[in-house]
Each structure stands twice: as C-alpha cells, then as structure tokens.
Amino acid sequence: MIVIVTLVVALMLSAAVSALFFKDLLSAVIASCLVSLFASILFLFLQAPDVAMAEASIGAALITAVFMIALRRTKRYEE
Amino acid sequence: MSFLQNNIYYIGAFGLIMIGLLTVLVKHNLIKVIIGLSIMDTGINLFLIAIGYLRNGTAPIFSSPEVESILMVDPVPQALVLTAIVIGVAVLALALSLAIRLYKHFGTLDLHKIKELKW
Amino acid sequence: MKSVFSLILLVVLGAGVVFTLSSIPFGSTSSDVGEYYIDSGRADTGATNIVTSVVVGYRAFDTLGEVTVLFVAAIGLGAILAAGRENEEKKKAEWEPASLVLYTGCRFLFPLILLFGAYVFIHGHLTPGGGFQGGAVIASAFLMVYLGCRKKRISRTWARNTESISGLVFVVTGLTGLAVGGHYFLSNFLPEGTLNTLFSAGIIPIIYIAIGLKVGSELTGVIDDLIEESE
Numbered sequence: 013m014i015v016i017v018t019l020v021v022a023l024m025l026s027a028a029v030s031a032l033f034f035k036d037l038l039s040a041v042i043a044s045c046l047v048s049l050f051a052s053i054l055f056l057f058l059q060a061p062d063v064a065m066a067e068a069s070i071g072a073a074l075i076t077a078v079f080m081i082a083l084r085r086t087k088r089y090e091e
Numbered sequence: 092m093s094f095l096q097n098n099i100y101y102i103g104a105f106g107l108i109m110i111g112l113l114t115v116l117v118k119h120n121l122i123k124v125i126i127g128l129s130i131m132d133t134g135i136n137l138f139l140i141a142i143g144y145l146r147n148g149t150a151p152i153f154s155s156p157e158v159e160s161i162l163m164v165d166p167v168p169q170a171l172v173l174t175a176i177v178i179g180v181a182v183l184a185l186a187l188s189l190a191i192r193l194y195k196h197f198g199t200l201d202l203h204k205i206k207e208l209k210w
Numbered sequence: 211m212k213s214v215f216s217l218i219l220l221v222v223l224g225a226g227v228v229f230t231l232s233s234i235p236f237g238s239t240s241s242d243v244g245e246y247y248i249d250s251g252r253a254d255t256g257a258t259n260i261v262t263s264v265v266v267g268y269r270a271f272d273t274l275g276e277v278t279v280l281f282v283a284a285i286g287l288g289a290i291l292a293a294g295r296e297n298e299e300k301k302k303a304e305w306e307p308a309s310l311v312l313y314t315g316c317r318f319l320f321p322l323i324l325l326f327g328a329y330v331f332i333h334g335h336l337t338p339g340g341g342f343q344g345g346a347v348i349a350s351a352f353l354m355v356y357l358g359c360r361k362k363r364i365s366r367t368w369a370r371n372t373e374s375i376s377g378l379v380f381v382v383t384g385l386t387g388l389a390v391g392g393h394y395f396l397s398n399f400l401p402e403g404t405l406n407t408l409f410s411a412g413i414i415p416i417i418y419i420a421i422g423l424k425v426g427s428e429l430t431g432v433i434d435d436l437i438e439e440s441e
Binding site for chain 2: 060
Binding site for chain 3: 101105109116176182187195
C-alpha cells in the first residue's frame with residue numbers, strides 16, 4: 013500500500029514540476045489536469061470518496077476545459 | 092519506511108503548495124500564474140483531508156447498519172473541502188475571464204509588459 | 211534575482227512547515243465535533259452519509275452562502291466578458307463540423323451522463339456524492355455536447371430559469387422550516403423515515419436536488435459564456 017501511495021505522490025509532484033517548466037501552455041494545462049487526477053486517487057486512499065468524485069469531475073474535466081477555452085482566445089506559447 | 096508512512100501525504104500536499112507558490116512567484120505569464128494557483132488549491136485541499144485521516148479508518152458512510160462508528164475518518168474537513176473545490180473552479184473561471192480581457196486590451200499576457208504599458 | 215528571493219522565501223516557509231507539522235501526528239487526530247457528527251448524525255438528520263449530513267444538515271446555512279459565492283462568480287464572469295464584447299463587431303467564425311462518429315457518440319452518451327448526474331445527487335444522502343458532484347457531472351455532459359456537436363447550444367432562458375427556481379427552492383425550504391418545524395433556518399419539517407431508504411432524511415434530498423440543478427446550470431452557463439467568447 014505504502015509503495016503505491018509513494019508512487020502516486022511522486023507522479024503527482026513530477027506532473028506539477030513539469031507544469032511549472034513547460035513553455036507550451038497547453039502541455040502545462042494537461043499536466044495540471046494530471047495533478048488533479050492523482051490528487052483524486054489520493055483522496056480515495058484517504059477514505060474521502062465524496063471529495064474524490066468532486067475532484068475527478070471538476071478538477072480533471074471542467075478546469076481543463078475552461079483553461080483550454082481561455083487558451084483558444086489568448087496565446088498558446090509562453091515567451 | 093515508517094517515515095514515509097507517517098509523512099507521505101504531507102510531503103505530497105506541501106510539495107504541491109510549494110510548487111504552486113514558486114510558479115506564482117517566478118513566472119510572469121498570466122495563464123501560468125493561474126495554473127500555479129490551481130495547483131496550490133489542490134495542495135491545500137489534500138492537506139486538509141490528510142489532517143482528518145484516522146489510521147485504518149473507513150469512509151464516514153453507514154452503508155449498512157453493522158458498520159462500526161468508532162473507526163471513521165473525520166467528516167468535517169471533507170465537507171469543507173467539497174464546497175471549496177466547487178468554489179475553486181468558479182473563481183478560476185473568473186480569473187481566466189479577466190486574463191482574456193487583459194489580453195484583448197494589451198495584446199500580451201506578460202505581466203512585466205502589462206505593467207509598463209499605460210491604460 | 212527574483213527567483214533567488216523566491217527560493218529563499220520557499221526554504222523559509224518549508225522550514226516553518228516542517229517545524230510545525232512535526233507536532234501533528236498523521237492518522238491519529240480526531241476532533242470532538244467530528245466525533246459528535248459521526249455518533250449522532252444518523253439520529254439528528256436521518257442521512258447515512260455523514261458528509262452529506264454535515265453539508266446539508268448541520269451546516270446548511272453555510273452551504274447557502276457558498277452557493278451564493280458561486281452565483282456571484284458566475285455573474286461576474288458573464289459581466290466581464292459581456293463588457294469586452296459590446297464594442298467590437300461580431301464576426302461569425304465558420305466551424306468545421308464534427309465527424310459522424312463523434313456526433314452520434316456524443317448524442318448517445320449525453321442522456322446517460324445526465325442520468326448518472328441525477329443519480330449522484332438524488333442519492334446524495336445514501337451513497338458518496340451529492341449536489342456539487344452531480345452538478346459537475348451534468349455540466350461536463352453539456353461540455354461534451356458543446357465540443358462534439360458544434361452547433362448545439364443550451365437555451366439561455368432555460369438555464370437561467372432552472373438556476374433561479376432551484377435557488378428559490380433552497381430558500382423557501384429553509385423559510386418553511388423556520389415557520390413550521392423549529393426555531394432556526396433550514397430546520398427539518400418532514401418525517402425522517404427509515405435509514406438507508408431513498409425517501410428518508412427529511413429535507414436533505416430536496417435541498418441536494420436543488421443544489422445539483424443550480425450548480426449544474428451555473429457551471430454550464432460559465433462554459434457557455436466562455437465558448438461564446440472564443441468564437
């Protein structure tokens with residue numbers, strides 16, 4: 013169990029770090045979506061199924077969509 | 092191993108908060124700053140849930156009458172985080188609409204350039 | 211220079227956090243309030259999901275405030291985007307239509323996802339889930355239709371009416387509880403029924419259905435505003 017949790021935390025933190033370093037904002041948005049997905053798995057491990065459902069449906073779907081719509085309207089690359 | 096068992100969730104939560112804060116402080120692209128805020132939001136939620144965890148506890152749901160109530164995790168942080176997530180997406184969308192307006196007005200998302208330009 | 215300062219700030223913050231957290235052991239803390247809610251939540255509100263009984267039972271007034279925050283944020287987004295739109299000519303972009311497979315798949319999945327969202331918030335007092343999650347699922351169904359079936363749009367008056375009526379149901383239920391049931395806002399005035407059945411827990415299912423419809427229509431309105439802006 014502890015191995016799985018450690019793996020998920022490591023993946024989550026590496027996704028967050030790559031969201032910090034990507035120059036392509038679309039890739040950064042996808043990375044932050046991954047952060048939300050791994051966080052929802054952690055919520056499930058912490059016995060919080062309500063919060064895991066909210067995080068998976070909102071953090072992974074709606075926030076990503078809202079960011080992508082905003083990127084369509086502005087610029088995709090960070091200079 | 093026991094260090095990991097005791098601290099892995101805290102490491103994850105504060106790692107997210109630190110990375111989000113670093114993004115907000117260092118980057119000067121507006122969308123990147125908002126991504127940092129969203130990552131920080133997730134980290135704070137994770138920290139609150141980890142505080143309420145009870146070792147070997149079950150979710151606070153009496154799915155059948157014989158579930159023991161003695162070993163349940165704390166429901167109060169879960170209730171608070173539940174509403175905080177939903178409000179988080181609304182505030183994030185508001186921030187992005189402000190970013191869209193700024194891009195329309197200035198033609199750039201760079202915070203340094205926006206500061207130099209006059210209204 | 212700036213990043214060096216940021217890193218120093220982060221190191222100081224991290225040291226403070228480690229120092230503070232070393233006195234909070236993981237996995238053993240439990241608050242008195244949480245224990246009270248777990249012990250008497252079923253008897254007080256009749257909901258078997260204790261998180262629901264906290265969100266819509268004990269702290270329902272707080273939830274009303276949070277729904278109001280959501281409402282104000284959605285209105286602010288609409289106002290900001292509308293203020294930028296009025297002084298530029300409307301140019302209609304011609305969208306490339308989606309492929310037949312995507313179109314049919316979206317139309318097939320849309321009612322199923324709506325059904326799942328409704329299930330999630332109707333059974334909020336029995337299983338994990340509730341108005342906020344169900345509303346988000348409903349909004350993601352509308353998002354899928356917006357992306358897959360390009361031309362289809364939700365009717366704005368319909369969304370606005372759903373939102374207003376469900377908000378009104380929330381407040382009227384609370385005022386009825388104040389008048390009929392007890393001495394405080396949102397007190398329970400319906401019979402609690404037997405545990406673990408659908409028709410139980412008094413006013414909690416009514417309020418959660420209202421919250422689900424309100425959150426769903428509000429988030430759909432936010433996505434609709436943003437997509438209309440990006441065309």
